[in-house]
Amino acid sequence: MHLHEQNLSRLAGARCAVLGANGFIGTNLCIALHYAGTTVVGVGRSQRARDVLVDKVEWRRADLATGSAFEHAVRDCDFVVHLANTLLPTPSNAEKVRDVQENLIGTLTLLERCRELGVGKVIYASSGGTVYGPQTNTPISEDVLPRPICSYGVVKHAVEGYLHLYRQLHHLDYVALRIANPxxxxxxxxxxxxxxxxxxxxxxxxxxxxxxxxxxxxxYVYIQDVVDAIIAAMVLNEPDAPRIYNIGSxxxxxxxxxxxxxxxxxxxxxxxxxxxxxxxxxxxxVLDIRRAQTYLGWNPATxxxxxxxxxxxxxxxxxxxxxxxxxxxxx
Amino acid sequence: MHLHEQNLSRLAGARCAVLGANGFIGTNLCIALHYAGTTVVGVGRSQRARDVLVDKVEWRRADLATGSAFEHAVRDCDFVVHLANTLLPTPSNAEKVRDVQENLIGTLTLLERCRELGVGKVIYASSGGTVYGPQTNTPISEDVLPRPICSYGVVKHAVEGYLHLYRQLHHLDYVALRIANPxxxxxxxxxxxxxxxxxxxxxxxxxxxxxxxxxxxxxYVYIQDVVDAIIAAMVLNEPDAPRIYNIGSxxxxxxxxxxxxxxxxxxxxxxxxxxxxxxxxxxxxVLDIRRAQTYLGWNPATxxxxxxxxxxxxxxxxxxxxxxxxxxxxx
Known part of the structure; x- marks a missing residue:
């Protein structure tokens, strides 16, 4: 039995909300979670789930940009996987205030709802490609100082900071995955x-x-490996393990x-x-992935x-x- | 002649806006800049400068919380020293969204005005006491990963990220001082x-x-030493020198x-x-202050x-x- 399948079996019966479910990573994750026997709540700005997900998720419409309707989306969820972002890296630099408004304050609103409603754990898709900025040494480990050169990366890093804060202050568990290029x-x-x-x-x-x-x-990291990493992060049950992981090849x-x-x-x-x-x-x-290999028991196997x-x-x-x-x- | 006085003499004739001029650090800085022969623009939420500053500054009313009136405050300035914050560290945790809204977005608005109006350099009062969070090794150097446990610290760190971004993208120079307990x-x-x-x-x-x-x-660091550090940061003229400095004893x-x-x-x-x-x-x-000693030629002399x-x-x-x-x- 694969590690992947072992992890999946541990999620059976759980209820998971996936923000950005209609996106590239979200679609793959929802399919995997569905076949693992979890109840998947797909969350996004669209009116409905994309065709491939229609029979696999309960759809909830909610929008980071307004911070509305999150309580409806995350109520009774064991896990919330946050893959959503309203701007791409390059355009984010021309819209810094909007980036903070929608993606940082939007995420804070989400975290507040997660805390109020007793969500067990938040998995956050951070960015291995933008959080670090230019670095002298590669592969880049999680221990180096991030120096993003786009607003997208600054905001992702600030969200990581608030996730740490919510864990410290409010006991909301999280894992942030700094995903490379999936x-x-x-x-x-x-x-x-x-x-x-x-x-x-x-x-x-x-x-x-x-x-x-x-x-x-x-x-470049294959999507099935990314999905495996998200699932490994969901089942991670080590209070002292790090909460931030590079996910790349x-x-x-x-x-x-x-x-x-x-x-x-x-x-x-x-x-x-x-x-x-x-x-x-x-x-x-290029990301140093040894931390994820060690603590998540994960490998980019494909x-x-x-x-x-x-x-x-x-x-x-x-x-x-x-x-x-x-x-x-x-x- | 003191190093301090040497630096002061290099500022004569400059125009400097000080945000948070009526505050503790701001008052001391405005007095020093005034006697150094600079034109000091005091900026804050109050209707007027506090008594000791009335004859020393041109007062401009502007508010981080609304981001209004900054253009009026920073126009024609060589330097903008940003010492303002609308929340204290402990209360910031109960008002995270407000903290981001006022202090991060407010500062982004300020930086945008600085860029548009051609301000030469921004000096930002970051926080040596909250940006780092709990750290295993002390004294704490600027090279460790910040892990703030209050929203105030997360926001200060995010502002540092945007300062770096504005320098990279828009050539707006800056120095961020992580000031200990003045x-x-x-x-x-x-x-x-x-x-x-x-x-x-x-x-x-x-x-x-x-x-x-x-x-x-x-x-604990004496205010005259902090003022010296701000002035040393203003006159710093080394493109390759670091832009973030611990300022403590x-x-x-x-x-x-x-x-x-x-x-x-x-x-x-x-x-x-x-x-x-x-x-x-x-x-x-406790802060490791060797970087400031090396690059700013500064010492907590008192x-x-x-x-x-x-x-x-x-x-x-x-x-x-x-x-x-x-x-x-x-x-």
Whole structure:
């Protein structure tokens, strides 16, 4: 039996709210939790759950931006998994006040409801890619001082601070996962994410355009491994274990590496164009994942090429015909 | 010539806005800047500058809580020194959303105005006493991971994050000073601050009441040394120097130590009562000040007993008669 399955069996019968359920990570997590026998409450801004989740979750509409309706969403929940964010990293810099208003104050409102209603534990999707900012040494451990260069990262880090505070003051347990660059099924080419975007272009046969010269190094982690980490964080039952974990592959790959891997699966790719690098992009981001390996008993178990192939097959089916993919935005 | 005086002479002719000018640190700073030949803009929520500042500052009314009127306050300023906060550490925990709303978003609004209006540098009063939270090793260096246990500390740390961001993205220079427990003239017994409170009780002859058993250790730093540090931060002109500095004495003293020192100056003290410790209080907080010594060329030069004596004499005059002091709140 897999560690993953052992953990899943420990969640049977629990009630879990997932904020951002219709998103890429949320969709995968809800499916896994559903098949583990938990009652899944999907929470998001949409009117309803996306098609694949409709028969798997109870839908509750709630919005970080207004902080409304959280009590309805988290009541009687053992776990709340918070994957929601109203802004992406790069645009967050142009909307700092909005970022704080929606994502920090929105999360504080959520935590307040969790505390009032006796939620057992909050799992928070922090950001391995933005919280650290540029660092001299890689892989980056959780012990280094975060120096984010985007508002998104400052806010994620501040949320971690409030999670620590709620645990200290109000005994609301939490785990914050600093997730690297996740990829896999249910990530669409127009979402954030290099792998899905490149596959989308490859399948559509449209030109590929990337920021910078392709040397930017990131830590790409497969979604099933991320879901495993979230579940390991949910069942973590060590009061003295750390509460913040890097979740990545621990391996750095350049954009050009990823392009080469994708070419190995798909065959010849469309032309690759290079654009100016973005200010919020750090040159290298690779996570040291030893803490999660030690305390969560977790490993990014899926081999890179297997993960890519599964992603490719899923996208191929999801996109249906290459014609559909023509309209996807540039990477 | 003192280092202090050298620095002051480099500020002559500059225009400096001081947020929180009517507060304890602000009053001392405005006086020093005025005599250094700078144009001082006092900024605060009050209608006017306090008496001692009336002939020394141009007053501008502005409020962090609403973020209003900052452009009026910081226009044409070379420096903005931000000493304001709308909540004290302990009450901040009961008002986390308000804390973020007023002190984080308020400061973001201020920074946005500074950027738009071309302010040269922002000096921010962060908090050596709350940003770090409980730490295993003391003295605490700037290199350790902050783990605040009050909202006040989380917000101060988040402001530091945004200051870093504004420097990276918008080239607005800054220095953040993590100031320990300042004391000295212009701190009143009903303000925050153990030394003034104890002297107030001693002078009034009213019973002394402290939180905990008197073993809590803090780093008490004299206000003239703090003013020197702010001025050293203003004139710092090294692009590669760190932007965050501990400002303390580097020496730890327990509450009982302080009581003994005060008794040595005042003579026999009123009865001391002990109350329950507060959740937001860490047991030990002493700052490692080597970074400020190295890069700011700064030292907490005033000997402890000289500083206490000067504080005592000032308070004795300020309180006038012991009868006046009867009404001061407990420590």
């Amino acid at each position: 990829f896999g099924p249910h990530q669409m080419p127009h979402d954030q994410g290099l792998v899905a975007a490149l596959f989308g272009k490859a399948l559509a046969g449209t030109p590929i355009s990337i920021w910078g010269d392709g040397s930017v190094v990131r830590d 621990g391996v750095g790959r350049s954009v050009n590496d990823v392009i080469a891997s994708i070419q190995a699966i798909h065959g010849e790719l469309p032309e690759v164009g290079y654009q100016h690098a973005r200010a919020a992009d750090v040159p290298v981001n 081999p890179w090429h297997d993960a890519l192939r599964a992603t490719y097959i899923w996208l191929h089916d999801a996109l249906g015909a290459s014609a559909k993919a023509q309209s996807y935005a540039i990477v | 004391f000295g003239p212009h701190q009143m017994p009903h303000d925050q601050g153990l030394v003034a409170a104890l002297f107030g009780k001693a002078l009034a002859g009213t019973p002394i009441s402290i939180w905990g058993d008197g073993s809590v250790v803090r780093d 580097g020496v730890g003293r327990s509450v009982n130590d302080v009581i003994a020192s005060i008794q040595a100056i005042h003579g026999e003290l009123p009865e001391v009562g002990y109350q329950h410790a507060r959740a937001a209080d860490v047991p030990v907080n 000997p402890w007993h000289d500083a206490l004596r000067a504080t005592y004499i000032w308070l004795h005059d300020a309180l006038g008669a012991s009868a006046k002091a009867q009404s001061y709140a407990i420590v």
